[in-house]
Amino acid sequence: MMERVYNPVFVKELKLRFxxxxxxxxxxxxxxxxxVFIVGFLLVTTEFTGRGFFKPDISFIMFAVLSIVQMALVLFITPSLTAGAISSERExxxxxxxxxxxxxxxxxxxxxxxxxxxxxxxMLIAGLPLYSLVFLFGGVAPSQVVSIFLFYLVTVLAIGSIGVMFSTITKRTIVAMIATYGSIIFLGGITAFFFFLTIAFHGMTAAVGNSWMSxxxxxxxxxxxxxxxxxxxMGEGLTEVSGVSLPxxxxxxxxxSLIIVFSLTIAIRKLRANMKNNR
Known part of the structure; x- marks a missing residue:
């Protein structure tokens, strides 16, 4: 059983990376x-005196902005770790x-x-002590922190799978990295543009029914x-705007999940594309 679970490539890469x-x-x-962000936020909130009050609603704002900053950092770092997985071996x-x-x-x-x-x-676990400051001041439920970290995990797996796929089908690491960052721009920016575009189009046409595309x-x-x-x-507002009640x-x-499965399938099939006996 252990021989089936044991992955020498994973162990070797983990040792080299750490x-x-x-x-x-x-x-x-x-x-x-x-x-730096947290200290700056606390200093600005207390007016650089250290004597100001830190209310729960302000703590919630710090949690929201901290989560967004952490997501941006994770999305920025992920392609650099995965886009060279196979192409660097080829180089x-x-x-x-x-x-x-x-x-x-x-x-x-x-x-x-x-x-x-x-x-x-x-990296995410190392940032947990910083999140503990939010619980110190209140205003945030533990379930919100758990859901945010599960969201990070799914997103990292998807972006990482895309990076490994491009690293497999391209010959150069820089090309794979650019393609992975392009995918992030599409998922984070282009989809937002299409969302507002479909909302505007749905409003101008005064269409009746659900706005599934938005x-x-x-x-x-x-x-x-x-x-x-x-x-x-925000979720309730999206339900009102789109008319779709599905969370x-x-x-x-x-x-x-489909992105992860599709990307890994392409990577596995293309890894030995030029060999007679695929494994």
Missing amino acids: RSFKSFSGLMFYLAVLC RQTLPILLTTTQSSTQIIIGKLLSSVAFLVL YFWAAINPGALMLTLISPE VWVTYLIVY
Whole structure:
């Protein structure tokens, strides 16, 4: 049983990543950005005197902005960790050696993905003590923090899978990284533009019924889902605007699960595309 679960590629990549000084310097930079934001927010709120009151509603604002900043940092870092998973092996000319081992294509791709996701999960866990300040001042429920971190995990897996896919089908790491960042721009920016465009079109035509397209564009947008998780009133407002009562997180989970499966399937099939015997 242990032989089936054990993944040598995952173990090797995990050891190399966590022994690298670059990884821990990136973690230090990530925490430093969050610390600077929190300290600056507290100083501005207390008017730089340290004697001002910090009300629960202000604590909620800090939690919302901190979650958005953390999401932006995670989306910015993820392509740099996953877009070179296979292409870097090809550039170092070590990919043929890796393919001649007894490891299957699935083990190689999953091992590369999980090693990158493990480091990103470490970053999220390292930021938990900073979130504890929110509970110190009140205004935020623990369930909101749990839902936010589950949202991070699903998003990281999806973006990481896209990065590994582009890293497999392209020959250069820089090309895979650009394509992955382009996917993030589409999911985060273009979908928001289409959402407002469909809402405006639906209003101008005075159409009767549900605006399914506006709901769909909002449901696959990471920022829109985060807003509904932070503030349930946002979800109710989206329901009123689109006329669709299905929770946004359900559609988000379905779509991003399909993205993960599709991206990993393409990566696994294309890894040995030029070999006679695919594994």
